[in-house]
Every structure is written in C-alpha cells, then in structure tokens.
Amino acid sequence: MTDFGTTNKTPGDYLAAADREFAAGNHDGGSVLLTQSVHCALARLAEEVGKPAGTRDELREFAEWLDRKHGTEDGWHARNLRTANSFRDNAVHSFLAPEDMELGRPLVRDFVERLLSYQKADA
Numbered sequence: 271m272t273d274f275g276t277t278n279k280t281p282g283d284y285l286a287a288a289d290r291e292f293a294a295g296n297h298d299g300g301s302v303l304l305t306q307s308v309h310c311a312l313a314r315l316a317e318e319v320g321k322p323a324g325t326r327d328e329l330r331e332f333a334e335w336l337d338r339k340h341g342t343e344d345g346w347h348a349r350n351l352r353t354a355n356s357f358r359d360n361a362v363h364s365f366l367a368p369e370d371m372e373l374g375r376p377l378v379r380d381f382v383e384r385l386l387s388y389q390k391a392d393a
Contacts, residue, residue: 281311281382297371298361304378305358311385350381
C-alpha cells in the first residue's frame with residue numbers, strides 16, 4: 271500500500287522538485303516526482319471528501335468518481351491520471367521519447383492545478 275496523502279509535502283513541492291530534476295537532465299527522477307504531485311493532489315482531495323486513495327486502484331476509482339461528479343464523461347480525470355502514471359512507469363521502463371515527455375508535462379501540471387482548484391473551491 272502506498273501512503274500518498276500523509277507526507278508533509280504539497281503537490282506544489284513535488285512539481286517544483288520535478289522541474290528541478292528535469293532541468294538537471296534527470297528525466298527519471300523528474301517523472302517520478304511529477305507523478306507524485308498528481309497522487310498527492312488526488313489523495314488530499316479524496317481525504318477532504320471522505321474517499322479512499324491509498325492505492326493506485328483507489329486513486330483511479332477516485333479519478334473516475336471526479337469524472338462523474340464534474341460531468342466529464344469523456345474520462346478527463348481518469349485519462350490525466352493515466353498520463354501522470356505513464357511518467358512514473360517510463361522511469362522504470364523507458365518507453366517515452368523526450369519529446370513526448372515535453373508534451374505531456376504541461377498536461378500533468380494543468381491536471382494538478384485543476385485538482386488544487388477543487389480544493390480551494392470546496393474550502
């Protein structure tokens with residue numbers, strides 16, 4: 271079981287650390303941190319609404335719940351979670367081209383920002 275929500279780090283902390291790693295040429299480390307930013311944001315939001323989010327499956331189920339809640343039947347939240355997870359998977363298996371990472375990074379950052387806006391709106 272992964273403990274996504276209990277660290278003192280914020281999604282923004284993970285994004286900043288990911289940016290530093292990518293800038294230093296450490297794409298694997300940056301990819302893992304980028305994924306952690308999404309997991310952290312999802313876990314914190316899930317905690318606020320009383321949903322479990324301690325595993326990858328629970329995070330996926332929560333993203334699907336967000337799709338239903340926000341009327342994004344096209345699976346926007348779940349799709350963006352898969353994109354974020356592909357960064358972490360790439361750190362292990364190296365299947366993404368650098369150009370694909372550059373295209374995907376802004377999508378993941380936008381996803382984190384959207385998740386953070388939900389937290390602010392519900393606060």
